[in-house]
Amino acid sequence: MDVPPTVQDEQAVSRQLHSLSVRNLAHLAAAxxxxxxxxxxxxxxxxxxxxxxxxxxxxxxxxxxxxxxxLLSALDADNVGFRLLDEVQYPDAPE
Incomplete structure (x- = not known):
């Protein structure tokens, strides 16, 4: 028998989804x-x-x-279980 998800479960999944989306956007912007x-x-x-x-x-x-x-950090996104950010070093722009 399936147990319906709790509100906390749904919120955790929502935070994880938002975190992954922002992380993907950050990677895309870096590329x-x-x-x-x-x-x-x-x-x-x-x-x-x-x-x-x-x-x-x-x-x-x-x-x-x-x-x-x-904003995600304010939602306690640290509990999602992965890092939101990866540090990227950009080369200096030519003059």
Whole structure:
């Protein structure tokens, strides 16, 4: 006989789902930012300019992701059982 999930179980699953979603968004933003830095090394001035604008837009997206992580932490997301963040080092942008 199946036992219906409790409210706490549903909340834990919801927190885990939100945490995974934010983590995936953070990984996607990191990959796109890395792509932007690679494109900023192009010899084509138009590509470099577009890459720099792209990196700026991703900085705004990353700020929103950081806010989501803070909100999840407020929901005690540490009890979900995995890390929300992976530290990523970006290369310096060429001048």
């Amino acid at each position: 796109l930012t890395q792509l932007g830095f690679e494109l900023s090394r192009s010899s084509d001035p138009g590509t470099r300019q577009a890459a720099n604008a792209f990196i700026g837009q991703l900085a705004n997206i990353n700020q929103d992701i950081d806010r989501q992580i803070e």
